[in-house]
Amino acid sequence: MLDLKEDLIKAFDEKVVELAKGVDTIAFFHPFCDAGGGGERVLWVLIAGLLKASDYSQYKITIYCKEGAEKEKVLAKVQDQFNVAFTESEQKRIHLVGLKHWGLLEAKRYPRLTLIAQSLGSAFVVFVDTIGFAFTFPIAKLFGCKKVIAYVHYPTISSDMIGVVRGGVESFNNKGMAANSSLGRNLKLGYYKAFAFLYSIVGSFADVILANSSWTIGHLNNIWNLPDRTSVLYPPCDTNSLASFGLEGRQNVIVSVAQFRPEKAHTLQLQSLLLLLNQHPEYRTGPRKVTLLFIGGVRNPTDQALATSVRTQSVEMGIEDNVEILINASYPDLKAWLGRASIGMHAMRDEHFGIGVVEYMAAGLITVAHNSGGPKMDIVSVKQDSQTGLLDVSSSTSSNSTSGFLAQTKEEYAAEIYKALTLTPTEQMDIRKRARESVLTRFSNKSFQEGFLNAMKGNVAAFVGNARTAVAPSPVKNGLIPSAL
Incomplete structure (x- = not known):
């Protein structure tokens, strides 16, 4: 926990410096920002939209990521894999902040109790969460963030996962004793239920929740039960x-x-x-x-x-x-x-x-x-x-x-x-x-950027005077699919 404290202090100190300088920052928590998955496409297409939006022309973009990530190499990979390019002036507004102990988030460290260990290991400062570490939400509030926005690709725990364990179904994340013995099944079922309870608590700290699909919003509304804050925004595709x-x-x-x-x-x-x-x-x-x-x-x-x-x-x-x-x-x-x-x-x-x-x-x-x-x-x-x-x-x-x-x-x-x-x-x-x-139109980069910007439009200015680091807005319906599940 001392290692986690180091990173928390580091992030907090940087925030204080930015406040003193009057720097407006939209910050993202995405340790694996240089990976090549769909979550990373969401991150970089969103950042590209923010950098080009006139409403946010004065803002800096900060990404909290794994230590050692080099901006030039990361941006080159983003262009190569996602066809998302940034101008020289846009690149200057992007800043990567390395988290020394990001390795605590890797699942390989926790062959058992993966959900609890990985999520507790994720408790760093967050402004916009695009990777799915909900246990960062209360930390964001602790450091004075007025708003927390979560773009959720999939819930960390779902009723489907609990059902697989309850039924003793063999799967990639339910095998061995947990799937083949009543004792192992009951122990894991209790673990999953306890985690679901904790997950519902930390989820309540999110002010705006954007789910990437009907499947995701259904499970979020089942576990977090915050339908008034939750909408569907399909992810960007080229x-x-x-x-x-x-x-x-x-x-x-x-x-x-x-x-x-x-x-x-x-x-x-x-x-x-x-x-x-x-x-x-x-x-x-x-x-x-x-x-x-x-x-x-x-x-x-x-x-x-x-x-x-x-x-x-x-x-x-x-x-x-x-x-x-x-x-x-x-x-x-x-x-x-x-x-x-x-x-x-x-x-x-x-x-x-x-x-x-x-x-x-x-x-x-x-x-x-x-x-x-x-x-x-x-x-x-x-x-x-x-x-x-x-x-x-x-x-x-x-x-x-x-x-x-x-x-x-x-x-x-x-x-x-x-x-x-x-x-x-x-x-x-x-x-x-x-x-x-x-x-062609439903899932385009443009539709995603417009939907996210519509969610942020007119809200950042309302609280930036109180906290110079902007994170998220109140939800709006324009450009988003209302939650209906």
């Missing part, structure tokens, strides 16, 4: 540039874009491909050969081990000639593959939103996503004919018509991929067009 790709002449490549983490279910995807190739061997070799291409980020040795495991499993299954792996691809390389592949595959259960799924659809891929969470509730539309039970793949551009496919088991994935592969050229083109149209 839909405009991806929509420039042609829709014809696609290769028989299935792309799976996801960081190499257990919850991304790479093994399920391999098993689905194996089943497809066994049932339809014409796709194993020859002119109709199908290749599954994994494109994902690796942050640390644990991620690298998983990427290596994916390759090893493909060899053991005898499908290594149909599997390729691309690690830490640049944004141009990722876009190139999205522009020439035919199918996009997503397999994470209860994905809070699914930026990768939106990117597939904007780029014109036929998407096969997990039948849960954000992809099911907000993104992919699947309609069956009421008479035949068959998918509606008509040329209608109605939002109620099919824009992709959903699956859960390896059998369902193999079947849905086969459907996508065997659609007529006209049917394929109809789905590609419909998918692109359905996401």
Whole structure:
């Protein structure tokens, strides 16, 4: 705890200096600001919008992040991976503050009791939380912040997680004794319930809560129960540039874009491909050969081990000639593959939103996503004919018509991929067009920036006179989807 105290004092001292100088600051807590995930896209697209907004032209942007992060390298990576660039004058307004003990936030330090240990380790100063450490909210209030804004990608604990433990279901975060013995199950269930209680308390310190999807807001309203402060704001996706790709002449490549983490279910995807190739061997070799291409980020040795495991499993299954792996691809390389592949595959259960799924659809891929969470509730539309039970793949551009496919088991994935592969050229083109149209405006960078700025507009000035460090506004409806779950 002494180490945490050092960082708290350091952040507090810097705030006092800024107050004395009259510096207006919008600060973010995002230890892994140089990672390449969807959360980092949200962070940097938001910062880009703030820097360009005339209402905040006098503000400095401060990011509390892991120690050793170099601004020049971080911004270069942001441009490379997210296509978000900053002018020289904008770069001067961005400041990174390294937290010496950021390593206390890494899950690998806590093979057991991960939720409690990781969240208590996150108790640093926060102004805008874009990564999901809710235990920072009361710390922000302690240091005099008038407002705390939280952009929530997914709740740290949810009723689904509690249900998995209660039912003894084996999953990436519920295995071993916790899943296979009544004692372990009851102990973990008690731990989860206690954590949910603490999580609800710290959540009450947030003044504005923006959830990234219908799935997320449903769980937040269940746990935090603050519907008057909570709205949905979809995260930013680079839909405009991806929509420039042609829709014809696609290769028989299935792309799976996801960081190499257990919850991304790479093994399920391999098993689905194996089943497809066994049932339809014409796709194993020859002119109709199908290749599954994994494109994902690796942050640390644990991620690298998983990427290596994916390759090893493909060899053991005898499908290594149909599997390729691309690690830490640049944004141009990722876009190139999205522009020439035919199918996009997503397999994470209860994905809070699914930026990768939106990117597939904007780029014109036929998407096969997990039948849960954000992809099911907000993104992919699947309609069956009421008479035949068959998918509606008509040329209608109605939002109620099919824009992709959903699956859960390896059998369902193999079947849905086969459907996508065997659609007529006209049917394929109809789905590609419909998918692109359905996401182009709803999930764009511009829509996200406008929604967030609408939430902040007119509110910062109201309290900046009392506390020179601005953090968040009161919620407004314009540009946001009202909470309704």
